[in-house]
Amino acid sequence: MSPPLIHTLHEWMRVIMRHSMRNFILYTKEHKYSAAQLNTLLRIHRNGACSVSDLGEEMGVTSAAASQLLERLVQQGLAARSEDLRDRRNKVVTLTSAGRQIVQESIVVRQSWLDRLAELLTPEEQEQVNVALQLLIEKTVRLDEEEGPGRKS
Amino acid sequence: MSPPLIHTLHEWMRVIMRHSMRNFILYTKEHKYSAAQLNTLLRIHRNGACSVSDLGEEMGVTSAAASQLLERLVQQGLAARSEDLRDRRNKVVTLTSAGRQIVQESIVVRQSWLDRLAELLTPEEQEQVNVALQLLIEKTVRLDEEEGPGRKS
DNA sequence: CTTGATAGTTAAGAAGGCTAATATATGTCC
DNA sequence: GGACATATATTAGCCTTCTTAACTATCAAG
Numbered sequence: 001m002s003p004p005l006i007h008t009l010h011e012w013m014r015v016i017m018r019h020s021m022r023n024f025i026l027y028t029k030e031h032k033y034s035a036a037q038l039n040t041l042l043r044i045h046r047n048g049a050c051s052v053s054d055l056g057e058e059m060g061v062t063s064a065a066a067s068q069l070l071e072r073l074v075q076q077g078l079a080a081r082s083e084d085l086r087d088r089r090n091k092v093v094t095l096t097s098a099g100r101q102i103v104q105e106s107i108v109v110r111q112s113w114l115d116r117l118a119e120l121l122t123p124e125e126q127e128q129v130n131v132a133l134q135l136l137i138e139k140t141v142r143l144d145e146e147e148g149p150g151r152k153s
Numbered sequence: 154m155s156p157p158l159i160h161t162l163h164e165w166m167r168v169i170m171r172h173s174m175r176n177f178i179l180y181t182k183e184h185k186y187s188a189a190q191l192n193t194l195l196r197i198h199r200n201g202a203c204s205v206s207d208l209g210e211e212m213g214v215t216s217a218a219a220s221q222l223l224e225r226l227v228q229q230g231l232a233a234r235s236e237d238l239r240d241r242r243n244k245v246v247t248l249t250s251a252g253r254q255i256v257q258e259s260i261v262v263r264q265s266w267l268d269r270l271a272e273l274l275t276p277e278e279q280e281q282v283n284v285a286l287q288l289l290i291e292k293t294v295r296l297d298e299e300e301g302p303g304r305k306s
Numbered sequence: 307c308t309t310g311a312t313a314g315t316t317a318a319g320a321a322g323g324c325t326a327a328t329a330t331a332t333g334t335c336c
Numbered sequence: 337g338g339a340c341a342t343a344t345a346t347t348a349g350c351c352t353t354c355t356t357a358a359c360t361a362t363c364a365a366g
Binding site for chain 1: 156157158159161162163164165166168169170171172173178179182188199212213263264266267268269270271273274278279280281282283284285286287288289290292293295296
């Protein structure tokens with residue numbers, strides 16, 4: 001019965017990585033943002049408002065490193081720090097509109113090939129793929145629930 | 154008719170990136186290899202034997218940068234340089250067995266969640282997903298052919 | 307108010323990775 | 337052979353990012 005699913009999944013992953021990374025690297029070169037900076041912006045985007053140490057912890061660096069990285073983003077007008085009114089030791093990190101725009105652009109360049117890919121499919125194929133991917137997404141959520149049941153307190 | 158395919162594709166991409174990158178970063182931290190080094194190893198792995206400038210061009214850096222990056226990999230025993238007999242200006246870059254092992258491990262780390270994901274599917278679902286992904290892979294190949302018809306001479 | 311923990315910043319120094327310029331060896335064309 | 341192009345290596349200098357170690361501000365408990 002055709003190549004096993006595992007093999008197909010891995011192959012698909014390889015394809016995705018190759019396409020997305022190529023565009024991502026081109027984007028960073030073009031815009032002079034380092035991978036670390038763009039990565040930080042993406043984290044802030046995903047987390048919504050968060051603290052500096054949260055950021056560092058998630059990226060696997062010390063809070064000092066996170067602070068410095070953030071400082072430069074603030075200087076470039078891409079991120080903002082404000083005080084947490086409930087605990088004034090914390091800073092609340094957010095994106096500025098310029099920062100949000102950078103994030104959006106980087107996501108678009110990374111994913112634009114998917115749009116062109118979708119256009120190559122017939123409506124029937126689109127529906128078939130849609131159902132399969134939604135199944136995968138749903139199961140992945142379940143996978144996360146099983147493995148990290150107690151991450152939020 | 155359910156969310157549009159484009160939306161589902163992008164969501165699936167987001168899921169993949171989050172899972173794979175997290176494991177990838179953990180792996181680099183653990184093994185003290187920088188992202189650039191691991192990236193270089195992966196390129197060599199994908200390209201098979203290639204020259205230094207090929208490497209640099211593909212990674213979007215000067216050949217000087219590629220040479221230095223490679224030098225460190227050689228010192229660590231992960232890559233090897235040998236002379237190209239047909240054109241002795243070129244170096245033929247290959248992985249050592251240690252280098253191949255690192256590459257394999259990093260791929261496994263990045264993709265192991267896919268194996269667990271596959272196990273959550275019934276045989277029928279597996280077949281359904283398998284067919285859909287193979288369709289996507291095949292269409293992506295076609296996409297590449299359309300867009301880069303003359304990349305190899 | 308004092309003590310001790312926590313969050314963030316700052317400074318100093320090390321390391322990685324980049325470019326540009328230069329050097330060296332090799333290939334190609336006449 | 338001689339002139340020029342090509343592939344790689346080397347060097348110097350710069351920028352980014354990391355860590356460690358202070359230091360400041362805030363909170364929480366007594």
